[in-house]
Amino acid sequence: MLLLYVIIVLFFTHTFYYLIMAHKQLNIGLFGFGVVGEGLYKVLNQTESLKAKIVKVCIKHSNKKRNAPSSLFTTEKDELLYDENINVIVEVIDNADEAFEIVSTALRNGKAVVSASKKMIAEHLPEILQLQQESGLPFLYEASACASIPVIRNLEEYYDNDLLHSIKAIVNGSTNFILTKMFEEKLSFNDALLLAQQLGFAESNPKLDVEGFDAVNKWAILINHAYGIVEHPSNLLFNGIQNIQLGDALVAKEKNFEVKLVAQAQKLKDGKVAAFVLPQFVKHDDHLAFVKNEYNGVVIESGFADKQFFYGKGAGSFPTASAVLSDVAALRYDYKYEYKKLYHHTPHELSNDYFVKVYVSFEEWKHIPKDDFEWIEEWHAGEERKYLMGCIHVKELLGKIWWKANNTSLILAPEPIVEDIDILRLKKRSLELAGIE
Numbered sequence: 001m002l003l004l005y006v007i008i009v010l011f012f013t014h015t016f017y018y019l020i021m022a023h024k025q026l027n028i029g030l031f032g033f034g035v036v037g038e039g040l041y042k043v044l045n046q047t048e049s050l051k052a053k054i055v056k057v058c059i060k061h062s063n064k065k066r067n068a069p070s071s072l073f074t075t076e077k078d079e080l081l082y083d084e085n086i087n088v089i090v091e092v093i094d095n096a097d098e099a100f101e102i103v104s105t106a107l108r109n110g111k112a113v114v115s116a117s118k119k120m121i122a123e124h125l126p127e128i129l130q131l132q133q134e135s136g137l138p139f140l141y142e143a144s145a146c147a148s149i150p151v152i153r154n155l156e157e158y159y160d161n162d163l164l165h166s167i168k169a170i171v172n173g174s175t176n177f178i179l180t181k182m183f184e185e186k187l188s189f190n191d192a193l194l195l196a197q198q199l200g201f202a203e204s205n206p207k208l209d210v211e212g213f214d215a216v217n218k219w220a221i222l223i224n225h226a227y228g229i230v231e232h233p234s235n236l237l238f239n240g241i242q243n244i245q246l247g248d249a250l251v252a253k254e255k256n257f258e259v260k261l262v263a264q265a266q267k268l269k270d271g272k273v274a275a276f277v278l279p280q281f282v283k284h285d286d287h288l289a290f291v292k293n294e295y296n297g298v299v300i301e302s303g304f305a306d307k308q309f310f311y312g313k314g315a316g317s318f319p320t321a322s323a324v325l326s327d328v329a330a331l332r333y334d335y336k337y338e339y340k341k342l343y344h345h346t347p348h349e350l351s352n353d354y355f356v357k358v359y360v361s362f363e364e365w366k367h368i369p370k371d372d373f374e375w376i377e378e379w380h381a382g383e384e385r386k387y388l389m390g391c392i393h394v395k396e397l398l399g400k401i402w403w404k405a406n407n408t409s410l411i412l413a414p415e416p417i418v419e420d421i422d423i424l425r426l427k428k429r430s431l432e433l434a435g436i437e
């Protein structure tokens, strides 16, 4: 009888708690009113049922014209961070250091936080994890990786540790847009970049997109939710699309491939994880080959379900704002990331002990350390550029710059990871046999 009473009391207090949370008024202090911030303002105005209201907006330049009442705006961050009426801070500014300060102060001041700043999150992951543990408050950032695709929450909630074999993705809408325009519409690199900027797909600083920094920041965030790996993005093997040549596109076409900037993480036989972001040849029937323009795509391969493909807009005002909005909505029931792979399982370790199959195009042989290759199976010398296809250990790439310097372009082969050393040794051919001198 007593037990039944306890169960009934628990049921009603729990239900009551969730009813209260579901009706909680969310008073938002918004930092940033650029592409994402203004997008959020507009989508919130069309989502009345959410019971969420932007109370104040902090921006940097007070003299800019805004499409919202001037009484909303301030340049004083403390007006938001110390306002007791504000219970949610949404941070969508374009300065990672200032963003970290805003987010840390907000959490310390007892406010739930939603952010889209991948650079800030990736570079400060250990501190952010600690702040969340100390404050016990939600800090959500779905928009920071693949914008409109709910990949973080899926990795957190759906894919258990043992089930996740690999994850392969196009995570940067801007570079994917540039590659699509260059290879399909024959636009020059600069014209394609300008168009991406005009359409709001590119970061304020284009170097972040083009040289792979934005993609590797997102990858550092996603491999945490996928495998529990906490690694500074600068320790991951990565590059962007800055050295890709028209000639590379021609070789790709000949071989029936597309060129994409691909982020990949894969469990190796020893249980460790290989993770990198590099240009890659993608077969025409690969899911990622269907991802064009500013779209992003994620292919998750799991133990028994085989492959699943997520596809959606990876940048732009409304798609990004919709992910921010979804996080704001999740605050009504106090949703928090549990970081299950990190805290509830043994986290995976990052591996740098595997080989990759690569295509390298270059101007002169003297720029290529031929002896570092395990084998070279094909090479071609044209008048202006030469290229080779071979296999190399990742240690010969990590921390070295030959493959990014002197206009050299390195693109991974499809299915690039080679880890079976015995097979590798059997196949090994000397450079002399390949006829290179």
Ligand SMILES: NC(=O)c1ccc[n+]([C@@H]2O[C@H](COP(=O)([O-])OP(=O)(O)OC[C@H]3O[C@@H](n4cnc5c(N)ncnc54)[C@H](OP(=O)(O)O)[C@@H]3O)[C@@H](O)[C@H]2O)c1
Pocket (backbone or CB within 6 Å): 031, 032, 033, 034, 035, 036, 037, 058, 059, 060, 061, 062, 064, 092, 093, 094, 095, 098, 116, 117, 118, 119, 143, 144, 147, 200, 201, 202, 203, 204, 314, 315, 316, 317, 320
């Ligand atoms: N654009 C996208 O498609 C996209 C997609 C996913 C994630 N994100 C991320 O979302 C964030 C915002 O991107 P965005 O494209 O919206 O940038 P944006 O258009 O350049 O806007 C940046 C905004 O931040 C404001 N700002 C800068 N420093 C500030 C400070 N210290 N205090 C208050 N406000 C400050 C600026 O103020 P003023 O207006 O006064 O200059 C501006 O309103 C970035 O972290 C970005 O990586 C963007």
